[in-house]
Amino acid sequence: MHETARPVVRVIRSDEWREHKALRLAALKDPVAPLAYAETYETAAAQPDAFYQARTAGAAEGGTAVRQFVAEVPGTHEVWAGSATVLMEEPGETDFLGRAIERRQGQIVGVFVRPEYRGTGLVEELFEAAVAWAYDRGAERVRLYVHERNERAIRAYRRLGFAPSGVRVPKGVDDMELEFVLARA
Template identity: 50%
Template sequence: MTHIIRAVDADDWPKIKQLRLDALLDPAAPVAFHDTYERAAAHPDAFWQERAAGAAAGVASRQFVAEAADGRWLGTVSVLVERAGTETFFGEVPEQPQTHVVGVFVRPEARGSGVAQELFAAALAWSWALAEPRIERVRLFVHQTNGRAEAMYRRIGFEPTGHTLPAPADENARELELAVLRG
């Protein structure tokens, strides 16, 4: 499978929108994403344009995609900068700056091809290259029932930290934190 890994551009917003909507139709979406297809589809184009512009700027976040030779997007991963002393999506306040990997999706036909590993390599390289803030830790959360994703994250080098949070959609379920430290 021939593809390139690249950061998104602001003009990519229609593809960003479509890939997100496709991801939200995946059978794992209810435990993999904190969004629904209906909610995401209802966002106006301005929402997607702003999201793309922010990811393209690469200051508070960065989104990477795997793009096939024919222009089709095979997968994506986004990275959020979590600054020390600033509340995160989960309401935590980290003591040290870190990045947080979110929005991981690889189309079924590209799974097992190495696309996910390449996307994560780009996300980690971007995290480690940040000068301000200097990142020493990259984390992500995975739903306790999403064993396929957890296994892939572990193969890439993420390890369980022991920290868990209630899953936003089901307070009886847990989100497991996995992290990798600067090597």
């Protein structure tokens, strides 16, 4: 881990699109990126700055349907140790698979912690902020999807209290994404 102070988890600000882009590109270079993300590094790197500006503004303070939490390393505004984003899903809407959403829930996406910060408790802090935000907006539960072979992520999500719901979504020819849920206590 860096010799600097412990990262601080906070909500992204709308002017931080450069930092968001840098962290997203770092995430897509991770060895498990093909299992963890639908987007490739090449696709993300080719996006114009306007794409990242719009994406960051949508996830910044003040939004009601999406919120991105970042872990900023104090004293190094340009360095983020990790991130997690929550999408609020409403009954009557359809999810990214075209299935009807039956309850108000949050879906956590885009989870990434830089390798040098893994095992430090940072993912727990990011999830604590993300889950609290979803529950403060009336979510009955929080869910996420994880590739069946992404063992590191599965271990982390189980440690955080998430459990498989039994929903399995095909990803490609021979792979599956598993839905994990955290029921509201």
